[in-house]
Structures are given as structure tokens and as C-alpha cells.
Amino acid sequence: MIVRKATPADAPALVEAFFAMMEEAGFGPPVQGSGPARLLASITAGTGDGSQGWFVCEDGGQIVATAGAILQLTPLDDVLVGKRAIIVGVYTRPDYRKRGAARMVVAAAVEWCRGAGVALVRLQTTQAGRPLYESLGFTVGDIMTLRL
Numbered sequence: 001m002i003v004r005k006a007t008p009a010d011a012p013a014l015v016e017a018f019f020a021m022m023e024e025a026g027f028g029p030p031v032q033g034s035g036p037a038r039l040l041a042s043i044t045a046g047t048g049d050g051s052q053g054w055f056v057c058e059d060g061g062q063i064v065a066t067a068g069a070i071l072q073l074t075p076l077d078d079v080l081v082g083k084r085a086i087i088v089g090v091y092t093r094p095d096y097r098k099r100g101a102a103r104m105v106v107a108a109a110v111e112w113c114r115g116a117g118v119a120l121v122r123l124q125t126t127q128a129g130r131p132l133y134e135s136l137g138f139t140v141g142d143i144m145t146l147r148l
């Protein structure tokens with residue numbers, strides 16, 4: 001297995017993995033309408049202009065795991081903690097789980113964030129993902145959320 005940085009050409013595979021993750025993780029409402037097309041446009045643009053850093057783990061030329069980092073820039077971030085980013089789309093094909101694939105792509109996304117000058121990385125986890133993130137240094141802090 002090898003990890004490489006995704007390019008805009010990988011965007012369709014990243015969207016597919018993203019929605020597989022959403023379904024399995026039970027995040028958010030069901031996908032409807034133009035969601036996939038808009039995500040495809042966003043990832044294509046973001047991997048091209050450097051505002052998103054996506055990584056894929058490949059085996060024999062097939063993508064088996066994905067993770068992406070998205071820079072989140074607001075004026076407040078400059079005042080408080082510098083740049084922020086979220087990690088999204090962490091997904092490993094079921095037949096490749098428990099081999100360290102997610103760890104490699106998430107670690108690569110975190111390093112990409114570090115290189116981009118990010119000071120705080122956030123993500124939403126599942127039970128399955130939590131030990132992995134904790135082992136990479138993520139902690140549960142005092143960020144609260146309200147679903148509307």
C-alpha cells in the first residue's frame with residue numbers, strides 16, 4: 001500500500017468514498033439533489049488551488065482509503081489560533097480495514113495541515129474512528145456543537 005496526495009483527477013473517487021463514509025458513519029441527513037456534484041466541484045477546485053489536501057492509499061493502483069483536509073479561513077482565526085482546518089472523508093474500503101490505511105492517510109492530511117501553517121485541526125468522529133484519532137494525538141476538547 002502506498003499513500004499519495006490526491007489530484008483533481010481523483011475527485012470522483014474521493015466523492016464516492018465520502019458518501020460511502022457518510023452512509024456508514026450515519027453522519028447528517030441523506031444525500032439529495034446536487035450534493036455529490038457540488039462536492040465534486042469543490043474537491044476538484046480545492047485540490048487544484050491548494051485549499052484542500054486530500055490523500056489516498058492505493059494498493060495495486062486501486063484507491064482503498066481516503067482522507068481530506070480543508071482549510072477554513074475566517075478573520076477570527078488570525079486573531080485566535082491561526083489557521084484552522086477540518087479533516088473529512090476518512091474512509092477505508094471494508095476489505096482493507098485494520099491494516100493501517102486510515103492511519104496513513106489521516107497522518108498525511110495532518111502533515112499537510114502542518115505544512116500549510118494550520119494551528120488547529122478539527123474533525124467529527126465515529127466510534128470506529130475514535131481510537132485512531134486519539135492515537136494520532138486528537139483530544140476531546142471544549143468545542144460544542146448545536147444541530148439546527
Ligand SMILES: CC(C)(COP(=O)(O)OP(=O)(O)OC[C@H]1O[C@@H](n2cnc3c(N)ncnc32)[C@H](O)[C@@H]1OP(=O)(O)O)[C@@H](O)C(=O)NCCC(=O)NCCS
Nearest residue numbers: 090091092097098099100101102103125126128129131132
Ligand atoms: C474508521 C475507519 C476509517 C478505520 O479505517 P482502517 O483503515 O481500518 O484504520 P486503521 O487500520 O488505520 O486503524 C484501525 C485499527 O486497526 C489497527 N491496525 C492497524 N494496522 C493493523 C494491522 N496490521 N493488524 C491489525 N490491526 C491493525 C489499528 O491499531 C487500529 O486499532 P484501534 O481502532 O484499536 O486503534 C474505517 O473503519 C471506516 O472507513 N469506517 C467507516 C467510516 C468511518 O467511520 N469513518 C470515520 C469517520 S470520522
